[in-house]
Amino acid sequence: MNTFVVETRQLTKRYGDRAAVKDLTLTVERGEVFGFLGHNGAGKTTTIHMLTTLLKPTSGTALVCGKSVTEQSLQARRHIGYVPENVRLYDTMTARANLLFFARLSGVENPERRIDETLDFLECRDLAPRLVGSFSKGLRQRIGLAQAILHRPDVLFLDEPTSGLDPMGIKTLRDLIIRLNREFGTTIFMNTHLISEISRTCTSIGVLNQGELVFRDTIDKVTQRYGSESSLEELYLSVTPVQVKGAA
Ligand SMILES: Nc1ncnc2c1ncn2[C@@H]1O[C@H](COP(=O)(O)OP(=O)(O)OP(=O)(O)O)[C@@H](O)[C@H]1O
Numbered sequence: 593m594n595t596f597v598v599e600t601r602q603l604t605k606r607y608g609d610r611a612a613v614k615d616l617t618l619t620v621e622r623g624e625v626f627g628f629l630g631h632n633g634a635g636k637t638t639t640i641h642m643l644t645t646l647l648k649p650t651s652g653t654a655l656v657c658g659k660s661v662t663e664q665s666l667q668a669r670r671h672i673g674y675v676p677e678n679v680r681l682y683d684t685m686t687a688r689a690n691l692l693f694f695a696r697l698s699g700v701e702n703p704e705r706r707i708d709e710t711l712d713f714l715e716c717r718d719l720a721p722r723l724v725g726s727f728s729k730g731l732r733q734r735i736g737l738a739q740a741i742l743h744r745p746d747v748l749f750l751d752e753p754t755s756g757l758d759p760m761g762i763k764t765l766r767d768l769i770i771r772l773n774r775e776f777g778t779t780i781f782m783n784t785h786l787i788s789e790i791s792r793t794c795t796s797i798g799v800l801n802q803g804e805l806v807f808r809d810t811i812d813k814v815t816q817r818y819g820s821e822s823s824l825e826e827l828y829l830s831v832t833p834v835q836v837k838g839a840a
Pocket residue numbers: 607611612630631632633634635636637638639785
């Protein structure tokens with residue numbers, strides 16, 4: 593049986609004559625916590641948008657749980673949860689009303705019960721009656737995460753999930769991601785530019801540089817070969833050389 597949850601072949605997105613993502617061939621296996629690392633503008637968000645069916649690739653193919661994100665986007669979406677960098681919620685509604693709205697949109701059965709179970713899992717049932725407009729970034733993120741897993745997706749995509757969070761918020765989110773992976777078996781695909789997050793949370797890593805995949809391995813192998821977190825940083829910098837504008 594094919595164990596790949598994400599499988600891309602020469603996936604490319606061009607804007608004019610510039611490739612934001614170029615010939616990306618990548619697989620992520622079921623159960624992995626995959627960290628997708630790269631400088632600002634490397635093409636990480638563009639990749640996630642293509643994989644979550646939000647953006648049409650220029651060329652190449654991408655399957656999520658065996659479903660093409662272009663030809664079978666509705667089927668693919670059933671397997672996908674997505675937490676964008678800035679979670680979009682209705683500020684004038686309570687957390688529960690937001691979740692009910694999304695649960696009904698995605699056809700979740702017994703939505704009230706599922707919302708309670710999800711909020712309990714995320715240890716934030718107390719947020720349910722509160723207006724989302726009053727929430728800190730960390731609490732919005734938590735409700736965004738609840739929304740993304742209401743339908744129990746096979747794979748959860750997170751775009752820079754720790755951006756703007758304080759150290760406690762980062763730790764809470766990290767623990768939740770790890771629990772989600774261990775207890776629900778959810779495969780995680782996480783964009784980040786924080787090497788510390790990769791080494792603490794991920795089981796495997798891919799590095800994107802100027803739209804191209806320049807490194808892919810498991811964290812175990814990386815640690816065996818390169819040792820500590822500072823060596824991981826050296827590895828990252830060595831595969832993502834800074835391009836100086838105007839240089840030959
Ligand atoms: N709609 C668009 N039109 C033109 N260029 C775009 C568009 N969206 C993204 N790009 C360009 O594509 C490249 C990749 O952008 P992307 O947002 O995917 O990078 P990223 O790795 O997610 O960066 P960051 O960490 O800053 O979010 C950048 O050069 C960006 O300017």
